[in-house]
Amino acid sequence: MEEAKHSNMGLTVKKSENFSEWYTQAIQKAELIEYGSVSGCMILRPYSYAIWENIQSYLDAKFKKTGVKNAYFPLLIPEKLFQLEKEHVQGFNPEVAWVTASGDSQLTERLAIRPTSETIMYDSYKKWIRSYKDLPLKINQWVNIIRWEFKNPVPFLRTREFLWQEGHNVLATKEEMDKDVRTYLEIYKKAYENLLAVPIIEGRKSEREKFAGADYTLSVETLFPNGKAVQGATSHALGQNFARSFGISFLDKKQKKQYPWQDSWGFSTRSIGIALGVHGDDKGLVIPPRVAPHQIVIVPIYFSKQPGYNEKIRKLAKEVEDGLVKMGIRVESDLHDDNSPGFKFNKWEIRGVPIRMEIGPKDVDENKVVLVRRDNGEKIEVKTGEVNAVVLETLNKIHDNLFNRAKLYLQAAQKKVDSIEVLKDIVGKGQIGFGAWCGNQDCEENIKDQTGGTKSLNIPFDQPNLAEGQKCSFCERKAQYWAYFSKSY
Template identity: 45%
Template sequence: MGKQDVGITVSKEEDFSEWYTQVVLKAKLADYAPVKGLIVLRPDGYSIWESLRSTFDKKFARNGIRNGFLPILIPESLLGKEQKHFAGFNPEVFWVTHSGTNEVGDRLALRPTSETLAYTLYSKWIQSWRDLPLKINFWNTALRAEIKATKPFLRTSEFLWQEGHTVHSTKEEAEKEVIKILDIYKNTVEEELAIPVTTGKKSEKEKFVGAEYTTTMESIMPDGKALQMGTSHFLAQNFSKPFEVKFADKDNVEHFAWQTSWGVSWRLIGAMIMAHGDDKGLVLPPKVAPMQVVIVPIYKNDNDKENVITKVNEIANILELKNIRIHVDSREELTPGYKFNDWELKGVPLRIEIGPKDIENQSMVLAKRYNHEKMKMGLNEVENIITILDEIQTEMLKKARTEAADNTIDIENYDEFKMKMEKGGFFNSPWCGKLDCEEKIKEETGAEIRVIPFNSENTSKKCIYCKQQSTSVPIFARGY
């Protein structure tokens, strides 16, 4: 098989969409399933998801959140209890109508989201103030019909995600929970995936259907499109009333509860691919990389082989004891050059090359994936590799911040806005707060309000569209 068959054959800059698909498939993160709109997660892709899940679970647990499990089928009669909420999902719902050849009666929806099912149960589980707060997270799949414009990790008909649902006795406590979760999301994405995000609120038009308001974190991708990375919703009592999620207080007076819901999906993996990958393939941040270090032994004869393999295994053992995820590429049938290209395609953060001359000189060659830098290190300095991995993680976030800043501009002139939006980017532009202007901008440019950053209130500027007094400076962008 030639290099052209296994490597990335298009430039990220020239054909971003095709480049992205090739990286997903050729780096063996995922593959297409036999059913249109579905993908299969391969071990490396699933390992990244497991890493994120582990981090989130630890942080959720510190916040008093426990994991549960919900079934995938939801009766239509339950979905109808919150008509406004369900109407937002109805066009995307898959329905089960038969069991074998028999009709099931009440149609069953394949879960697009779990509010209605969870809150039906919460109304049974919550009786008094002693049962609150109730904080449960569910790791599951959701199904939404995405048949036309599918893209692995970003837009598929079934996706892995977590959805949390909390219940509180007061509005204040629920609203604090919304922000706590958003902060957990932001810190995890920036610290683990090395992707900078902007947090704030969605506009009234773009908020989660059924929520009082939606907080969000958004990122700008290298192609100039925005990607929603996660959301945390203040549901107020919009669900507790129709689902009768009530509690008796200390005086035995009954009240409707206050609720939140929040989630992230494997879309985070898609963002990581786009943010860091290059023309050679995937570039993985060390914290989530399935393999953090790969060692490639180099030798020409059996005498050299024995010495090199002995030293390689010695180094691998030291790194394993330091809890570094290490792999020794001992494939005999492949040349070192082929192996280098293969591991670069798969995005392993650090490659170590060791041959007879290196052992003679008591050194080894290190190759950093994210910037292609090569350096020599003494064989007795192997423990410094922990520091190098930490530095790579830090530098990747720093580089991503710079690229995001370069893709963000302040614009107050609408003609300039329309012209520059063709190339994409985050546009900080004043807005009057009116739905009509928001809709006209989207209709004329394809850009929508992605996020109204916290503390972006502004009444000193004029709305970019109607020139009336602004209320805030949101970020406008075209999105995935």
């Protein structure tokens, strides 16, 4: 019976052979999500919600250091507010879900379920901002979002409902806004690198790909093992567009009326899917240690042939657990004696717990434990007195190993391209093309048509020099900068 369960638990596909099937199986067998009854709406089970809570607490502290305060704005947005910023409404309209009725009666005005909160928040900002003394205004909210996607849903990565934070700042000058937009992108970059162990490419979105209603959008992007890029987070410079549409203005020190400058920035549960997709392996998930709900799982190897040993094993397990918890380490103890160690190893491997600790009769005799790393299978024997220090060090080593492995992959995938044909070939291999580019929307449209859906990822901040008179790699125009292109989610 147990062996049958055992074999059911494992994944039936290899990550390298069928990434999307691997991804779907891995996150379900690890009990991260359940499909909801409406297509594209996912249930975040406790194990994935705990990852989100760890991400939240990291980001929330970083935001607050920049002077941001949290608030909550309503889910429903009256249509007339939603229509105020023209480009914004055009960009979002196809994805907006509307509330049109209550009971059997039609509403007199349709209400949008928030696809993002610029419009509802700025309607209040207009009332709150009068003078330069009211600036900067920095507000964030942690909420859910509905965007009615029609493409195939992919848990975490593309769903109709998701969780995120959206920050909305108002500043007196363009210089402050330009700096602010970079500040939050930097926080997102560090969240990916230092928390989720995911390397990213940072830069500015093209005109075609920027946020609807923004002056410009900055993004962090990474590459999945299936050769598709995925956008990790965005920070938008909204300029004065929304301030003018919503009538937000302030009196400066000379009592002159000015329009303020705004930005908005968001980080969503998509980040969980990105970390899982980047790090997992054929055995299942590998959860990056700094967000893992359980950073270490203790698995006793019971030994019933000699009386007294199981008691000693339990006692040592409890001592070690107490010590680790005191250090702030998140520990799970799997002390049940109705499942075999092999069953438990399998279970926690699929769930991607960074370290497994084994405690058997020999360990009790020798006052030691065995640690097994999830990322590379390495076994480490540790004296019980050194467990705390070695576990802390090993969690950091796992983080570094995951990050470095992914970074090598991301770097190796970047190839210079000098024509649409070469770009098509590169993205066909699941790589990222890097080309000199004119930046024009119709050029990007043409690239997309000629290569089966390739899009620009971003225009990196670190720009190699362009040659004198260098032309666009994809049309006859003059190149403006270098940019990344690939297939993407």
